[in-house]
Amino acid sequence: MSIPGKPHRPVNVDPVDLMRFAWPVTAIASISHRMTGVVLFAGVLFALYALEQSLTDAASFDAMKTAILTPFGKIVTWGLLAALAYHFVAGIKHLLMDLEIADTLEGGRFAAKITLLLGGILVVLAAIWIFPA
16 A cells, blocks of 8 residues: 555555664664653552552561562662663753754764763663672
């Protein structure tokens, strides 16, 4: 199926074609920022539940502490810290763009690369902190 007057343009993109699409670095940074925002939103629910459980009594605190120190708990903790770290860096990038710093196409590409680099470094540092050797 094609658009009238443009016979070679598809109306719907096959999901397999999305994997072959060369995503611009700005799109990768933007999508990652949105995804980490969703993870953080879900993480707030987990964090509030953990806080409520830990404040109930000493036994609940010990149970929550034990749960967080399990391998699964450490992975969840690392995931939330990683999402927070990247989202923070991307948020700073957006604040700078609001101040009209790096709001050109070239500046946006450079800022996206720096965001991905700094976010990646912080994600690795969070992993080193959560999973000490």
